Amino acid sequence: MKILHLDTNHPLLLNQLTDLGFINDEDYTSSKEEIEAKIHNYDGFIIRSRFSIDKNFLDKAKNLKFIGRVGAGLENIDCAYAESKNIELIAAPEGNRNAVGEHSLAMLLSLFNKLNKADKEVRNGKWLREENRGIELNGKTVGLIGYGNMGKSFAKKLRGFDVNVLCYDLKPNVGDENCIQVSLQELQENADVLSLHTPQTNLTKNMVNANFINSFKKNFWLINTARGTSVVTSDLVSALKSGKILGAGLDVLEYEKTSFENLFKKEKGGFDCAQPDSENYKIPEAFHHLINSQNVILSPHVAGWTIESKEKLAQTIVDKIKAKFC
Numbered sequence: 001m002k003i004l005h006l007d008t009n010h011p012l013l014l015n016q017l018t019d020l021g022f023i024n025d026e027d028y029t030s031s032k033e034e035i036e037a038k039i040h041n042y043d044g045f046i047i048r049s050r051f052s053i054d055k056n057f058l059d060k061a062k063n064l065k066f067i068g069r070v071g072a073g074l075e076n077i078d079c080a081y082a083e084s085k086n087i088e089l090i091a092a093p094e095g096n097r098n099a100v101g102e103h104s105l106a107m108l109l110s111l112f113n114k115l116n117k118a119d120k121e122v123r124n125g126k127w128l129r130e131e132n133r134g135i136e137l138n139g140k141t142v143g144l145i146g147y148g149n150m151g152k153s154f155a156k157k158l159r160g161f162d163v164n165v166l167c168y169d170l171k172p173n174v175g176d177e178n179c180i181q182v183s184l185q186e187l188q189e190n191a192d193v194l195s196l197h198t199p200q201t202n203l204t205k206n207m208v209n210a211n212f213i214n215s216f217k218k219n220f221w222l223i224n225t226a227r228g229t230s231v232v233t234s235d236l237v238s239a240l241k242s243g244k245i246l247g248a249g250l251d252v253l254e255y256e257k258t259s260f261e262n263l264f265k266k267e268k269g270g271f272d273c274a275q276p277d278s279e280n281y282k283i284p285e286a287f288h289h290l291i292n293s294q295n296v297i298l299s300p301h302v303a304g305w306t307i308e309s310k311e312k313l314a315q316t317i318v319d320k321i322k323a324k325f326c
Helices: 011-019 032-036 055-060 079-084 095-113 115-123 149-160 184-190 210-215 231-240 285-291 305-323
Strands: 002-005 021-024 043-045 066-069 089-090 139-144 164-168 193-196 220-224 245-250 297-298
Touching: 002 011, 002 210, 011 021, 011 305, 032 055, 032 139, 043 305, 055 079, 055 164, 066 305, 079 089, 089 305, 095 115, 095 149, 095 220, 095 245, 095 297, 095 305, 139 149, 149 164, 164 184, 210 231, 231 245, 231 285
Parallel strands: 002 021, 002 043, 043 066, 066 089, 139 164, 139 193, 193 220, 220 245, 245 297
Antiparallel strands: none
């Protein structure tokens, strides 16, 4: 079987697949159109987030048996159409769940202790102790929406704190020793912290909007290490200004390019960080507020992007291909 690798990954991926008898080709630079012209030669391909896999691409992949996504989500692939063509879809959420759990906790503790703000002030010669008095996680209720690999990893990390952990998930009976499953209403009545761990679907797109935010009984903190499209940024900013949301840790943004490889998309309706507020690309006002807020921490979609997860993601893909095709 021939496999085309479209993104660079940990070398074990190529090495182990070669040892298993697969023929591996690499193409990390050709355009999508150039890849489409030769994809019919391959039984499988492996991708991270280089470009979307649509019907046109899949129609040209006439001999395709599987797609390996070195990551957790499959939203950049037309999954229904791929499955209708009996193409196996292989993802690796197990590979970076620990990294996402740790990053979520790091963001939350940084927000509670004002580390981002304090660090900048000390670097500028300011020694403001009272202004940087933090709050403690102990005694708080942490609400998780989505309790799959990522949500469970974060809940496990919270075991060392005296906290109440609740989760809401569409699947029944997912609660465990680390988390109590509740209704969405009960979560919104009790949560001091909301952390998102959901895939990108029609149900989760624009989920965190003004109505959703105002349904929480308490003012709360928001952590999003899932997908940027789940949060309406303008509504988030309004809630930050009013104090309904006390602070936010955002590893993902709705402005991300669909490939996840770039934030600002140079196309109609998009904007370019290299040319902020240029004539053709205007940075949204809501994003201006986020980057200037002392109670907001931002990172570039790296919650699952550790040295260790790079290896674990690749190994997970190899193991799943081996189990299915060897």
